[in-house]
Amino acid sequence: MKIGSIEAKKGSKAFGFFETGITHSRFSANIPMHVIEGSSDGPVLVVQAGLSGLEIEPALILPKVVQEIDANELSGTLILVPLMNTSGFEFEQINSVWDDKNLNELGRGLEAGTVSEQMVHKYYSEVISKADALLDIHSGSQWSYHRYAGVYNVGETTKSRSMAIDVGLSQVLINQPEDKSMAFEAAKDGKVVVSAWIGGGPGLRDYREQDMSRIRNAVMNSMKSLGMMKGSVEFEESATDVIEAHTIVMPTGERGFVFMDTDKRGSTVEVGDSLGQVRHPFEGHIIEDIKVTKKGVVLFAGASWPVLPEGTMLAIVGDLVEQIER
Template sequence: MKILDEIIHPGETKILNLEIARLHTATKLKIPVVVSKSKQEGPTVLLSAGLHGDELNGVDIVRQIIHKGINVPAKGTIICIPVINIFGFINKSREFPDGRDMNRIFPGSKSGSLAGRFAYHLIQYILPHVDYAIDFHAGGQSRFNAPQIRIAPNQSELKELAEIFSPPFLLYSSQIAGSFRNACAKLGIKMLLFEGGKSMDINAEVSTAGVEGAKRFLNHFGMLQKKFVTEKPSAPMIAISQSVWIRAKKSGLLHDQVKTGVFVEKGQTLAFISDPYGKENTAVKAPNSGYIINVNDSPIVYQGDAIFHLSKNIVHEQERVKS
């Protein structure tokens, strides 16, 4: 296998460096790409994170996979890129220094913006080798996502792979133009998008869900070494086809009452929004029964801010986790 002008021989692990641009100080920036190829032929799986530079939980998941040696396959090839957006990672920022969201700019351009050039290099030099991919993300600032996989509707193979990964939740969401997931779909690469935790935070439970799901995924293809044991999830995956964002009707201090992952009933009080002077204390209630899949844990909200993500239509039910 030849990637980035480097030859990877069977049974070999190499750390390649994707160099695209330098810092404004003229310091070189290298994106490490860890490629491990088995002596036995098999599929190629890409495990990537850090497309948004402030989403550290995904970075930690891929880091753990490398640190534990899970990335050394029993067969096939595993490519790990723990941090794609190295500029955002350095700046603790979601975007590139040019202000662009790389996850909206694929397939990019060889002579375009900085983010576009990164996207172009991934498309040209990494993705042609890939059969399957898992891209690890986290929620936005102060918005904590329950561990979940997102796939497009009516994709039977992706649904099967999501069931193998077996996160607490599966969300059906359409492809977004310019996204990494959409670019992979156009190239025939089967990608699962993992969401869990929030930006600028590392949550141990989310990291464990990501690592264990990746192990189950690799084991399905016979790529996981026998020394690693796959753990069964504590509960069946819940598939959600529709969901709704509950937004703040007033500005003020947010006092959360429920956490991610729990089932709530229609009309149940989820939180209170109060003014800082002790005059008002407004309840936030569930518009329908469903699972809480995202919580805004910011102590201050403005009118219109999204504060809860609530499922509406549950495809596969499990024993409910009461709040």
């Protein structure tokens, strides 16, 4: 397969920079990309990460995953982007430096748009459009910690759910909220799409090795799920909980130090149970007790740092619709 100037022949690997445009100073706007072309035909899987310049965990392990894969044992094509937002990474921020836009909120982009919109447009047109499946890897940046696989309620929902289960994490979220991402556009286009939310926040310090292993397994398991590699899927737990979200807990407007009860994650909560508190930053008293409004299971997802950017999701609660034991 050839993407821009990056070309991998049968049974080989290639790395390069996919050129998507230029900046006002005529610098190249590009995306680092690995292409692995298997020795036999098969599906095309795109693995992308680092749309936020602060979601760095995947870039710590994905190049090693590329090294681990034997192209001669692969059926189909793997296109892997370890860190898409290189300008945000350089300047330690979520958005692209070129135009202060969030790459995860630009849909398919615009051919005649800003630098980031052009980048997303060309990438979607020439990379995602060729894919049979997309594994969209995210972390919680500096403020949140996550550990689940999510699928949208559009497109190839059955196949996406199957691959999400095979990603190997202990929780799968169905009915993932619609958004403005490339992943959601790909789902609408009928691609098999899974969002793998792994790491972030204090996890980079406390669970780094475990999360690196989870990201590695997510890629390998996805290829096995699609029939691109031989071998058995590696699951983290003896059971996978499939959860349908019913409550996305967001800030109510009260501000201060936010402390979420992370011990509740993975457990069943009742109406009225406390999910966390907002405390006065100087006097220490409780300003708000964040309560459960509908019984359900708490996802391994949400805020893990007391001072949060505006609009940061605090928690997700949903109904357990299936428990797959093995």
